[in-house]
Amino acid sequence: RANVAVFISGTGSNMINLINQASNPSSHCTIRLVICNKPEAKGLERARERGIEAICIPHGDDRHVFENKIYQELIKRDIDFICLAGFMRILTGEFTQKWVNRIINIHPSLLPSFKGKDAVKLALEAGVKVTGCTAHFVSEEVDAGKIIAQEVVAVEDNDDEKTLHTKIQEKEHSMFPKVMEIVAKSIVFSI
Numbered sequence: 001r002a003n004v005a006v007f008i009s010g011t012g013s014n015m016i017n018l019i020n021q022a023s024n025p026s027s028h029c030t031i032r033l034v035i036c037n038k039p040e041a042k043g044l045e046r047a048r049e050r051g052i053e054a055i056c057i058p059h060g061d062d063r064h065v066f067e068n069k070i071y072q073e074l075i076k077r078d079i080d081f082i083c084l085a086g087f088m089r090i091l092t093g094e095f096t097q098k099w100v101n102r103i104i105n106i107h108p109s110l111l112p113s114f115k116g117k118d119a120v121k122l123a124l125e126a127g128v129k130v131t132g133c134t135a136h137f138v139s140e141e142v143d144a145g146k147i148i149a150q151e152v153v154a155v156e157d158n159d160d161e162k163t164l165h166t167k168i169q170e171k172e173h174s175m176f177p178k179v180m181e182i183v184a185k186s187i188v189f190s191i
């Protein structure tokens with residue numbers, strides 16, 4: 001099995017779905033660690049309730065110090081790859097270069113449209129009739145790495161940010177675990 005670390009910043013609904021996937025006996029993943037940059041995030045407790053080690057590393061104001069602390073924790077646990085599941089910090093090139101094709105992210109839009117932290121709001125403001133979610137590899141340029149999978153969601157006239165984000169997250173919850181599994185499989189069979 002591949003050793004996986006999940007990075008979160010919030011409620012961790014995607015993280016829970018990754019944990020569920022890894023609990024499947026036929027999975028190629030072991031979720032070894034959850035890292036969260038926010039001490040008050042609900043996801044930390046939710047991971048612990050599921051028996052997963054979850055630690056908080058506050059981001060502070062120095063990105064290199066922050067990433068160095070993360071790196072040490074990953075190395076200690078022999079992590080093979082990282083899933084960003086609602087992790088709202090930008091990783092430096094120095095960090096992403098250490099994990100080429102070994103970091104995947106879930107983003108709530110059809111990339112390359114609506115990059116950044118307000119993807120759902122930007123899609124509504126643009127008046128698009130379809131949006132969705134994207135799973136992609138993480139590279140130095142934000143939300144621009146190679147796309148692995150996408151799912152489409154129709155935007156209804158009465159949607160607001162909350163209703164639209166809920167619909168997008170339903171798609172994320174089914175898509176991201178499948179993508180994690182595909183990446184894990186490719187790592188396990190290439191070792």
Ligand code: GAR
Nearest residue numbers: 010011012013014086106107108116
């Ligand atoms: C997810 O919808 C994810 O796509 C989004 O944050 C949410 C986290 O929800 N990520 C981004 O916007 C990244 N730019 P969760 O904590 O319940 O999984």
